[in-house]
Amino acid sequence: MKRYGKKDMVVVLGSPTSESAEVFARTLTEGDPSWVGPLAGVALGLPVYHVLEPEIKGQIDPQVYREQVSIMESVLDVEAVIQAVSSVRGSLGL
Amino acid sequence: MELPVVRDVRFFLAHTPGLVRHGYKPTLDVARDQALWSKAQAYLRPYADAVAYAPHQVLLGNRTPDSLTDLPQPWYNHPYSNSSRRGPHGELMSEEELYGLLRASDGFDFIWLEDGFAAEAQGLLERHPLVSRKDLQQIVGVPFSRIEEKLADGTGALPLTLRDGRVIGLIRRRLQDDSSLAADILLENLAAKATATAALRAVLEGSGTNPEGVQYVIGSGEEAVGDRYNRGGGNLAKAIAEAAGCVDATGCDVKSFCCAPVHAMIIAGSLIASGVYESVAVVGGGSLAKLGMKFRGHLAKEMPILEDVLVGFAILMGRDDGRSPVLRLDSIGRHTVGVGSAQQQIMEALVSKPLDQVGLHFRDMGKYATEMHNPDITETVGTGNVPLTNYRVIAALAAQRGEIASTAEARDRFVAEHGMPGFSPTQGHVASAIPYLGHALDSLRTREYQHAMFLAKGSLFLGRMTQLSDGVSFILEANPGQA
Structure with missing residues (x-):
């Protein structure tokens, strides 16, 4: 961030639970x-x-997503994870 | 080619509430806030509670992993009435006894025990079948005044305490300024040595094997043994072999974070198959740094500090005896560099590919042993149910192959039948697949099923030398010669 600045920078998480996703989201x-x-x-x-x-x-290219993420998507509680991360954004107006 | 078999396994657990204070996280947090420890002490379990804790009884072999399915969580609220400190797969020792063993494992006078306590520890260990006369002779004490002086002289000695806070001794550092031989590091290494040695002695005794019959010992723990010029230089394995009386053995350490034990078993199997050695032991000692790792979370939930046990293990492998389960060397799964970091790709490499290699299907595995972390410990602090997530991924891979239906019911059934609740203390390398080994050997011997898969993953990125993780797997098969 020091080198590139905040502009155009987004963090993408892959954490497997809503709790850990929220902790990482708050950390950043x-x-x-x-x-x-x-x-x-x-x-x-x-x-x-x-x-x-x-x-x-x-x-993301659907083929790549299928190969690398689809299985995890079928296993994780997608709604809870999205809710956790988006609510951190929402609470801070990001 | 010789057929490598897994002859036996033993776990050695030591309940060490007093040592929780020296886990990495408590050390760090208490240094910042001294009052924290007096609060934490109230949440340290007594020994009887640790013995009656159902997941520990599973590890000792007194109840099955599946028996936890019907036990309501949190499990610490449901002590097991038929509990015992000993079981077919191991033993759970008290902290008083463990301090005696630590002193007996220390050949350099780093650990000082107070006179009265040394006599007490000696008395407790006197009739223990795995403790030798030589060990007992090593457990000598010093006057308490010397301990007080040493702790106050600024040379970096650390107090050793019991659960109630009573100081019963100390560990001092090496005299020279060598951070690799500081008191906390030496304590970690001695804890690993003592617990792995007890496990090795137990598996030799339990399987009726002479210590002289073991030719090679592979260490798979995570401790960095060495001095300032050789940090992590290693070969704790040979120290453990020596302490267990394996006079005809040499050995080495294999490092790969949490998946080192599974790597070590594959290497041991290969050494036996090639005829290099006839009998190899794979050992791993308890991880002191991980005691109390999540204690802040446990305190916040006002629950007992559950990360209060050290676990050592020892696995005995050898040539085909016509009875013991076979480690199939043609079934090795590998998370290679090219596999990358996506969980999906990793699990395909560790599960789907090995099944293809040997022409077996997902449901042919009676059980999958994966990261067996106890959810009582992890779920409360937001790190989720580790084994359950792994089992759901394996079920999803089976569904993707059309081997089970793509419905939630079919996946849940697969998880219930081929998985199990986690029951391992969060002792790093110990928790990865290995905790199930005792039960797998039992089930494969009685032919409850024919195959079990062991898969382990290691977080190499924690060492900051690569972004990668690692993983390996193998299939254990009932002995074909068995009636």
Whole structure:
């Protein structure tokens, strides 16, 4: 971020649960909520999406998505994951 | 070519609430907030609770993994009334006894026990079948005043305490300024050595094998043994072989984070198949750094700190004896560099491909042993149910192949039949597939099923030398010579 700036930068997560997705989303927006890692107290304010969200999925070649993501998509609680990540964006107006 | 078989396995668990304070996360957090530890102490379990904890009884072989399916979570609220510190697959020792074993494992006088406590530990271990006279002689004490002086002299010694906070000894560092031989590192390494040694002794005794009959010992733990010029130089395996009396053995360590034990078993099988060795032991010691890893989450939920046990294991492998399950070397699954990082591709490499190699189908595996992390520990802190996610992926792969129907019911049935609830302490390399080995050997011997698949994954990226993870798998098969 120091090198490229915040403009046009989006973070894409692949975390498997809504809980972990929310922790990562918060870490990259308002700072590490567990206060453990280097981003404790550092508010990067980056928009965070999950790879399962339509905004990201729609931009990936369907063949690649089928090979690399579709099985996980069929296994994970997609709605809960999307809800967790999008609500972090929403709460911060990102 | 010789047929490599898995003859036996033993787990050695030590309940160590006092050592939780020296886990990496508690060390870090308590340094920032001293008051935290007095709060945490109230959530450390007594030994009897750790023994009665159903997942531990599964690891010891006193109940089956599937028996956890009907037990309501959280499991710590449902102590098992038929529990025992010993089971067909191992033993769970108290912290007082473990401190005695740590002292007996220490050939360099790093651990000092207080006089009275040393006598107590000696007394507790006196009749233990796996403790030798030489071990008992090693458990000598020093006056408490010397311990107090040493802890106060600024040379970096760490106090050793019991669950109730009572200081019963210390571990000191090497005199020179060598961070690889600091007290916390030496404690980690001794904990790994002591627990793996006890497991190796147990598997030798339990299988009626003379220690002299073992020719090679492969260490698969994660500790970095060495000095400042050789950090992680290793070969804890040989120290463990020595302590277990395997005088005709040498050995080496195999490193690959959590999947090292499965790598080590494949290597052991290959050494036996090629005729290089007749008898090989694969060992791994308990991981002290991971004690209390999620204790903040457990405190927030006002639940017991469940990451309070060290686990060592020892697996005995050898030439075909006509009875023991066979490690099929033609069934090895590999997460190669080219596979990349997507979970889907990784699981195809570890599960689908090996099944194709040997012409078997998803439902031919009686059980899949994967990362067996106990959900009581992980779900409460938001890291999810690790084994369940893995089983759902395997079911989805089976559905993709048309081997089961693509319905939620069919997938759930597959998960229930071919998976199992996680029951392993979160001890890194210990949790990956290996915890199920005792039950698999039992079921393959009684022909409850013919095959079980073991798959393990390792987070190599944590070492920051690659972005990759790793993984390997193999199929264990009932012995063809068995009636």
